[in-house]
Amino acid sequence: MASKAVIGVIALLVLVPVLIAAAGKGAVEAVLGSTSNGTIVNCGTPIADIPSDYCALYVQASAVCPGLDWSILAAIGKIETDHGRSNLPGVHSGENFAGAGGPMQFLHATFNGVVSRHTIPPGGANPPSRYNPHDAIHAAAFYLCDSGAPGDLYKAIFAYNHADWYVKKVLEQAETYSNAAAAAGGAGDCNAIQAPNAPAAAAINYACGQRGLPYVWGGDGPSEGGFDCSGLTKAAYSAAGINLPRTAHTQYHAGPRVPAGQPLLPGDLVFYGPPSKVRHVGLYIGAGKMIHAPTFGERVQIGSYRWNRDGYLGATRPATSAEL
CATH class of the missing domain: 1.10.530 (Lysozyme)
Structure with a gap:
């Protein structure tokens, strides 16, 4: 070898060794990694x-x-x-x-x-x-x-x-x-959840289990009849052992931010609106999809994370703050 060094980094992607018990409909089929x-x-x-x-x-x-x-x-x-x-x-x-x-x-x-x-x-x-x-x-x-x-x-x-x-x-x-x-x-599919680490997988799995629940302004879960957007993401990461602030605005500013131009990973939170007044948040699940509680009259569902004039602001990666 002409003085060429082979190196390593700690793997960013880890195996979730068992199927995460369903909070409903999701199951971890595969996790990317080494x-x-x-x-x-x-x-x-x-x-x-x-x-x-x-x-x-x-x-x-x-x-x-x-x-x-x-x-x-x-x-x-x-x-x-x-x-x-x-x-x-x-x-x-x-x-x-x-x-x-x-x-x-x-x-x-x-x-x-x-x-x-x-x-x-x-x-x-x-x-x-x-x-x-x-x-x-x-x-x-x-x-x-x-x-x-x-x-x-x-x-x-x-x-x-x-x-x-x-x-x-x-x-x-x-x-x-x-x-x-x-x-x-990232599969973008609640029946084949893929995620870069166990906390992200657990959050996605929980959110997938809430599909079909109504949008409720200020709602924190089934006991209140449903979720609003940030109530869903807070509950999802709570199931993964990570505590988030309550509103979309405070969740965005809590970070950690995903640098602009870096690919999204399953488990990232995606936000919409200006930084001074963030108005919506969803949980990215791969393949350009997110799971979210959209608005009044709708239910927790999977949808595209980008659309025309969506006001997309950026993303955070809460799972990186976990002890992996």
Whole structure:
């Protein structure tokens, strides 16, 4: 490897190990995340700029290093060779100026060392080749573990590329991919709930169980005949162990805010109206959908979170304040 460091970040996406008991109609079918944690990444759905075949290899290979998130391998693949799409010397054949080759940019000696210590799973070349994506990505996962990942991620990175800028760049890219995977995976369906963590899943599950209840101004739940918009979101996150303020306005200003331009994740709260007078809130459940209590004469329901002249303001991510 030409001083290229493989790094890791703590997985942003965690497995909800059991189906959350129905507060009604929802059940957690799958939670996006690292396969080393037993979770599911749907590579059949486009995740940022990752080709589906490379996505599947990153997910598969992460399992050989327990605790390693797939997004770390994906970030390395992106930075090194744009997931094998680069036409620079050494990517598909030969070597670059430093002697590195293949989609994960291994030195010949480093790759051979990994192969001598570990058995690359079937599916690549015979014998394994650093130019074969299957073999190179699995070798990178093994090399991470040999270098200290996931326990000492900085050490693992630095063993791959002795540069602080590289560590920072891979960490940032991995986080981008993790967020994109969760956003892509949100089903928008109460019968197949997907969420990035247990609190978000619990909140969605609770809200799904309230579908059909009437909108009631100031309503806090079934005992009062129904919900208003912020009563529903407060109750949903209360079921997840997170206390929110009571009104849409105070919930928005309580944060934590989702930065503008960042993909929404299932469990985010979406708000409408000006910052000085936030008028509505819903609970995002993926696929462009939210569950909310719309207005008088309507019931708790699933609907699109964007529409013409909706006055969309932004989103918050209450689940990040939980102890995960």
